[in-house]
Amino acid sequence: MKTIKKNIAFAVGLLMMGSTASFAQSLADAKKAIDAEQYQKATSMLKTLVANQAKQGDNYFNLGKVYLLTEDIDSARAAFTNGTTADPKNALNFVGLGQADLIEGNATNAKTNFDKALQLGAKNYLTYLGIGRAYIDQKTPDYAAALPNLQKADELDAKDKDPETFLALADFYAMQKKNTEAYPQYLRALDINPSLYRANVQIGKMYKEAFAFPEAEVEIKKVIAADPNYGPAYRELAETQMQWSFADPKNGNAKRAEALENMRKYLDLTDKSFDSRLRYAQFLVYASDFATLEKEVATLNAPDPKNPKTFVVTRMRGYSAVENKNYEQGIKYMNQLFARTQDASRIIGSDYLYLGKAQLATGQDSLAVVNITKGVELDSTKVEELAAVGLKYFTDKNFPKAASVYNRVVNLNSKNPSLAMAYYYLGTSNYVSSKGENVNLLKAADSAFVKLLELAPEYEAAQLYRARTIRLMDDVKEPKGIAIPHFEKYIQMVTVDKPEKASTPINQKGLVEAYNYIGALYASTDKEKAKEYFNKVLAIDPQNTLALDNLKYLSGPATPAKKTPIKK
Numbered sequence: 001m002k003t004i005k006k007n008i009a010f011a012v013g014l015l016m017m018g019s020t021a022s023f024a025q026s027l028a029d030a031k032k033a034i035d036a037e038q039y040q041k042a043t044s045m046l047k048t049l050v051a052n053q054a055k056q057g058d059n060y061f062n063l064g065k066v067y068l069l070t071e072d073i074d075s076a077r078a079a080f081t082n083g084t085t086a087d088p089k090n091a092l093n094f095v096g097l098g099q100a101d102l103i104e105g106n107a108t109n110a111k112t113n114f115d116k117a118l119q120l121g122a123k124n125y126l127t128y129l130g131i132g133r134a135y136i137d138q139k140t141p142d143y144a145a146a147l148p149n150l151q152k153a154d155e156l157d158a159k160d161k162d163p164e165t166f167l168a169l170a171d172f173y174a175m176q177k178k179n180t181e182a183y184p185q186y187l188r189a190l191d192i193n194p195s196l197y198r199a200n201v202q203i204g205k206m207y208k209e210a211f212a213f214p215e216a217e218v219e220i221k222k223v224i225a226a227d228p229n230y231g232p233a234y235r236e237l238a239e240t241q242m243q244w245s246f247a248d249p250k251n252g253n254a255k256r257a258e259a260l261e262n263m264r265k266y267l268d269l270t271d272k273s274f275d276s277r278l279r280y281a282q283f284l285v286y287a288s289d290f291a292t293l294e295k296e297v298a299t300l301n302a303p304d305p306k307n308p309k310t311f312v313v314t315r316m317r318g319y320s321a322v323e324n325k326n327y328e329q330g331i332k333y334m335n336q337l338f339a340r341t342q343d344a345s346r347i348i349g350s351d352y353l354y355l356g357k358a359q360l361a362t363g364q365d366s367l368a369v370v371n372i373t374k375g376v377e378l379d380s381t382k383v384e385e386l387a388a389v390g391l392k393y394f395t396d397k398n399f400p401k402a403a404s405v406y407n408r409v410v411n412l413n414s415k416n417p418s419l420a421m422a423y424y425y426l427g428t429s430n431y432v433s434s435k436g437e438n439v440n441l442l443k444a445a446d447s448a449f450v451k452l453l454e455l456a457p458e459y460e461a462a463q464l465y466r467a468r469t470i471r472l473m474d475d476v477k478e479p480k481g482i483a484i485p486h487f488e489k490y491i492q493m494v495t496v497d498k499p500e501k502a503s504t505p506i507n508q509k510g511l512v513e514a515y516n517y518i519g520a521l522y523a524s525t526d527k528e529k530a531k532e533y534f535n536k537v538l539a540i541d542p543q544n545t546l547a548l549d550n551l552k553y554l555s556g557p558a559t560p561a562k563k564t565p566i567k568k
Contacts, residue, residue: 057090091121349379
């Protein structure tokens with residue numbers, strides 16, 4: 001009987017050991033799926049583990065981490081909370097709740113949960129490692145709070161058994177562009193586990209961010225050679241090659257094609273879940289492949305319409321429609337985007353810009369100006385989008401509206417590389433709009449030309465327009481000649497400073513205008529000087545009526561003082 005009982009006990013023991021090993025392996029597999037960015041697969045595995053091992057807090061923690069990675073904060077909280085109930089002594093689920101608090105901007109609650117975690121697991125390096133990672137795995141990392149926790153984790157893991165500690169320390173430094181400190185930490189992680197491909201990928205990422213694209217490519221391809229099925233390597237390789245294509249226009253098309261191919265491989269090696277497809281779609285935006293993007297996002301639907309990622313999908317539908325000139329459809333999607341009031345904080349400058357571009361293309365100019373202006377106010381680097389509206393008005397000869405738009409352009413970004421041209425169009429628009437009479441508009445024009453000449457002192461057209469503007473501001477009934485120095489400056493620019501410019505048709509016309517103006521003003525005070533200027537006109541344009549008439553007048557018999565004609 002005792003023998004039978006022993007055999008039964010032994011058999012049960014083997015069964016339990018096999019069951020534990022199976023579950024342990026399953027948790028390891030789930031972690032491997034997370035590392036491979038196969039989030040849908042990992043979620044399914046972890047839900048099964050939670051159901052079969054309801055008292056194991058680590059299962060809940062890892063399930064919650066997947067939800068955090070996919071930005072499903074509510075589901076993450078539920079998983080962590082259930083974990084604290086199912087396994088009250090497990091510290092990690094309080095770490096998870098603290099990380100969720102940080103993501104939602106509640107640092108006070110986060111510290112409360114981290115303190116609870118430390119009460120339960122102050123001697124376990126994983127507690128500190130989890131807290132340290134929580135502080136750096138944020139849109140705005142808190143490096144000061146992260147470092148002591150990561151250092152404590154390293155201290156408690158005295159035998160250096162876990163490469164994740166060094167991986168976290170390496171990421172901590174790499175995220176701050178401290179590559180000298182990060183690199184040896186990645187190597188230490190790889191010494192412990194040469195198959196920790198995440199470390200190699202991160203080293204490649206460091207090279208990429210230092211614009212060492214060939215070195216980055218070599219490092220990442222090492223991973224692909226070792227494990228052709230490791231998806232994140234293809235993603236990082238694609239992002240490296242895409243950035244490389246922008247830096248090397250000569251080989252840009254080839255690198256861009258490689259990048260897109262590798263990103264498709266990444267998608268194939270993940271579970272093609274919503275999240276991996278979303279990442280692929282976002283890459284298509286980066287690659288400016290809007291034709292493919294429009295097809296991809298047409299079938300991309302978030303599991304829950306309330307999910308913030310639905311907002312991102314709607315944005316990409318709008319962008320791709322506008323880029324593919326489906327403007328009405330683009331307006332529809334962009335209006336849907338702005339209607340999501342729960343996501344108002346996610347609105348960025350480009351959202352207004354795309355809506356404005358679509359409105360401009362469909363003849364809704366006034367609305368376009370409003371929205372494009374809002375977009376530039378949020379992102380002043382996109383000021384040229386607003387300048388394009390101004391140019392449209394200018395081309396259509398709607399000079400008052402052109403001036404209004406260009407006035408915003410010059411005020412919204414003083415570092416705009418095309419600022420000089422903006423001042424040119426602003427000044428010219430005000431000059432024409434003045435009709436030679438509105439002094440305020442003439443002053444505004446002059447101010448713009450002054451700014452333009454500060455930025456481009458050799459630009460003779462600006463000097464000519466400034467002279468014309470001041471001429472119109474002069475008292476035409478009793479002209480004081482205040483424009484003479486400005487016309488003389490123009491003459492010097494095109495006949496002395498850059499004499500090769502004097503022969504261009506536009507400058508010949510400008511010289512004729514300048515010589516006639518100066519000659520006419522000198523006619524009443526210095527006839528010989530006046531004749532000199534009129535003869536300069538005839539040297540360029542022998543049939544110029546104004547010069548011929550004035551010379552005839554000046555060469556005639558002496559008569560009482562008479563006003564000579566002055567061409568406006």
